[in-house]
Structure formats: structure tokens, C-alpha cells
Amino acid sequence: MIYIYGIFIVFFSLNIQAKEYQFGDEVNEAQLVPISKILAQPEAFLEQPVTISGTIISVCEKRGCWMELASDARYEKLRIKVRDGDMVFPISSKGSKAIATGLLSAINLDLEQSKRYLAMLAKRKQQEFDPASITEALTLYQLVPTGVKILD
Amino acid sequence: MxxxxxxxxxxxxxxxxxxxxxxxxxxxxxxxxxxxxxxxxxxxxxxxxxxxxxxxxxxxxxxxxxxxxxxxxxxxxxxxxxxxxxxxxxxRIIFKSLNRLHLNEAKQAWVIFSDAYALMLIFLATSALFMVKGKHSPRGRKGLLVLIGFLIPLFFIFYS
Incomplete structure (x- = not known):
């Protein structure tokens, strides 16, 4: 019986120590583009393979299916999104650096969806929100990755 | 698990x-x-x-x-x-490890193992229908349990 406990302890210890993660294919660091450059002209990068890097600032709490990387410019960020289960990003990696290669995609919201989306963000941040202040529909950009590396 | x-x-x-x-x-x-x-x-x-x-x-x-x-x-x-x-x-180290396997987030080898395990469970369940003879067999009153086993999932498929 003691051997079984020993095997469990070794396996779970290895699990704790694994701080670097690799998901999907290898990332292509030769295609590295600053997030600020992508967000300044997203149309120029749409549906093209690009590599981005940045500090992980938030992660999907339920399924680990998305995370947001901080841009090199202040207040900016870019979301990485995968289909549920394709990659599972650990919440505990917040604050670590990630590198991701994938295709940039656009989500075009209509005006009503834009208001709901911004209202949801405001509610999450416990800020006041006036839907009437939104007069233009939003386009959200996100990277659909083929490979992600999370560094310690 | x-x-x-x-x-x-x-x-x-x-x-x-x-x-x-x-x-x-x-x-x-x-x-x-x-x-x-x-x-x-x-x-x-x-x-x-x-x-x-x-x-x-x-x-x-x-x-x-x-x-x-x-x-x-x-x-x-x-x-x-x-x-x-x-x-x-x-x-939650133990849950996280078990969930990772359950949701097939691990590598292909685990999928092969879990498929084999599922096939063995199917064999276990179906073979039990034919192994027990007499009054405890599914042809007797115990058949009601088999019927309930089919009815419960069917109920949730069609009425929920």
C-alpha cells in the first residue's frame, strides 16, 4: 500500500512543479509582432499567422478557454481564444509571460450587442454605464492560436 | 476517477x-x-x-x-x-489532475486507454444481462431494473 501512496505523491509533485506549459504546435517566434502594432491596424493582420507575446492578465475561470495578454502599450490587451477543451490555460499562470502563434480574427458586434458587451464589462468592474452613450458598433479582435507557450 | x-x-x-x-x-x-x-x-x-x-x-x-x-x-x-x-x-491538485484526464485534455495515449476502459464497462454491463440465470436474471423481476436503466436516460433526452 505504501508503494501506491508513493506513486501518487511523485505524480502529483511533478504536476505541481510543471510551471512551463506548451499547448498545440510550436510557436513561431520569427513572426513576433507587438500587440500595439496589431491593435493599431488590425485589418492588416486579419486571418494571417502572427505571433504575439505579453504578460497574462486574465484567464477564463470556468474552462481555461481564453486568456488576455497585456500589450506593450499601456491599457491595451489582446484576447487569445480556443474552442473549449482544445487548450486549457491555467488560471495560476496569471502574471506569467505567454507567446502565442495563430490567426487574428474579428468579431463584428451590432449596436445592441456592443451595448450589452460594454454593460457586462462595466458591471464586472462595478462601474456605471449609460447604454445611450454608445452610438457605434464594436469590432472585437482576438487571436485563435495554433500554439501557445507559457513561460514561468 | x-x-x-x-x-x-x-x-x-x-x-x-x-x-x-x-x-x-x-x-x-x-x-x-x-x-x-x-x-x-x-x-x-x-x-x-x-x-x-x-x-x-x-x-x-x-x-x-x-x-x-x-x-x-x-x-x-x-x-x-x-x-x-x-x-x-x-x-485543487487532485481534482485538477482527474478533470484533465476526464475531459480528455491529456495526450492521445490516454484517449486509447479510456476508450478501452469504456469498452470494458460496456462489456461488463451487457454480459451481466446473460450471465445470471433463474429468478435473479433480467428475464424475471430484475428485468425491471434494466428497464428503469433505459427509461431514465430516455426521460431526460425527451423531456428535459
Whole structure:
């Protein structure tokens, strides 16, 4: 019986120590583009393979299916999104650096969806929100990755 | 393994089966109006008596600074309200490992093993229908249990 406990302890210890993660294919660091450059002209990068890097600032709490990387410019960020289960990003990696290669995609919201989306963000941040202040529909950009590396 | 993780994952809406996330908020009036980043970080760390190494900082807006700590926890300061939120994240190591296997997040070898295991379960269930003879066989009163076994999933498929 003691051997079984020993095997469990070794396996779970290895699990704790694994701080670097690799998901999907290898990332292509030769295609590295600053997030600020992508967000300044997203149309120029749409549906093209690009590599981005940045500090992980938030992660999907339920399924680990998305995370947001901080841009090199202040207040900016870019979301990485995968289909549920394709990659599972650990919440505990917040604050670590990630590198991701994938295709940039656009989500075009209509005006009503834009208001709901911004209202949801405001509610999450416990800020006041006036839907009437939104007069233009939003386009959200996100990277659909083929490979992600999370560094310690 | 599948049974334990199954219960955990069934209640995904009610709890996080992979992580324990605890959030605490302190209101620190002296934070309001501070504009020196080092001073802000000091107030944030002292507010929750945090001694860990800082991994990274991020300004999400002019008035909101996030500080990420070595163990995956983080602090968020709102310079308008003086609110500091401490988010402590701890992995549920055993559940997380079991859920990872259950949800097929592991490599292909696990899929082969779990398929083989599922086939053995199917064999176990179907062979039991023919192995027991006499009054305890499914042809007798115990057949009612087999029938219920079919009816319950059918009920949820068609009426829920």
C-alpha cells in the first residue's frame, strides 16, 4: 500500500512543479509582432499567422478557454481564444509571460450587442454605464492560436 | 476517477473544480489620488500583508493597477475608490489532475486507454444481462431494473 501512496505523491509533485506549459504546435517566434502594432491596424493582420507575446492578465475561470495578454502599450490587451477543451490555460499562470502563434480574427458586434458587451464589462468592474452613450458598433479582435507557450 | 471527476465537472456552474479562488477587498482611503507607482504597490502589498515576489504589473486603465504575484495570486487597486482586491488562487491538485484526464485534455495515449476502459464497462454491463440465470436474471423481476436503466436516460433526452 505504501508503494501506491508513493506513486501518487511523485505524480502529483511533478504536476505541481510543471510551471512551463506548451499547448498545440510550436510557436513561431520569427513572426513576433507587438500587440500595439496589431491593435493599431488590425485589418492588416486579419486571418494571417502572427505571433504575439505579453504578460497574462486574465484567464477564463470556468474552462481555461481564453486568456488576455497585456500589450506593450499601456491599457491595451489582446484576447487569445480556443474552442473549449482544445487548450486549457491555467488560471495560476496569471502574471506569467505567454507567446502565442495563430490567426487574428474579428468579431463584428451590432449596436445592441456592443451595448450589452460594454454593460457586462462595466458591471464586472462595478462601474456605471449609460447604454445611450454608445452610438457605434464594436469590432472585437482576438487571436485563435495554433500554439501557445507559457513561460514561468 | 471518472466518477469523482464527473461529479466535480457536473457542478461547473456552482464551483470551480480546478481552482479555489478567494477574493477579499479592503478600502484604503490613502490610495485615492496617489500617482507614484512604487508607493501604490507598497500600499497594495501592505494592505494584505503580502510578502511574495512581484511577477508583473499591468495598468488596465488610468485608475486601475494590477500586481501579479509569484504564486499566481494578484492584487487590483482602484485609485478612484481606494478599493484593493486580493485574489488568491490555489490549485485543487487532485481534482485538477482527474478533470484533465476526464475531459480528455491529456495526450492521445490516454484517449486509447479510456476508450478501452469504456469498452470494458460496456462489456461488463451487457454480459451481466446473460450471465445470471433463474429468478435473479433480467428475464424475471430484475428485468425491471434494466428497464428503469433505459427509461431514465430516455426521460431526460425527451423531456428535459
Amino acid at each position: 471518472f466518477a469523482i471527476s464527473g461529479i466535480a465537472v457536473n457542478h461547473l456552474r456552482d464551483w470551480n473544480p480546478n481552482y479555489s479562488i478567494v477574493r477579499k477587498v479592503n478600502i484604503v482611503p490613502s490610495l485615492i489620488g496617489l500617482n507614484n507607482e512604487t508607493a501604490i504597490v507598497d500600499v497594495m502589498m501592505n494592505s494584505f500583508d503580502v510578502k511574495q515576489r512581484i511577477k508583473a504589473n499591468y495598468w488596465s486603465s488610468e485608475n486601475e493597477l494590477k500586481v501579479f504575484l509569484d504564486d499566481g495570486s494578484n492584487l487590483t487597486a482602484n485609485l478612484m475608490s481606494g478599493a484593493i482586491e486580493f485574489e488568491h488562487i490555489e490549485e
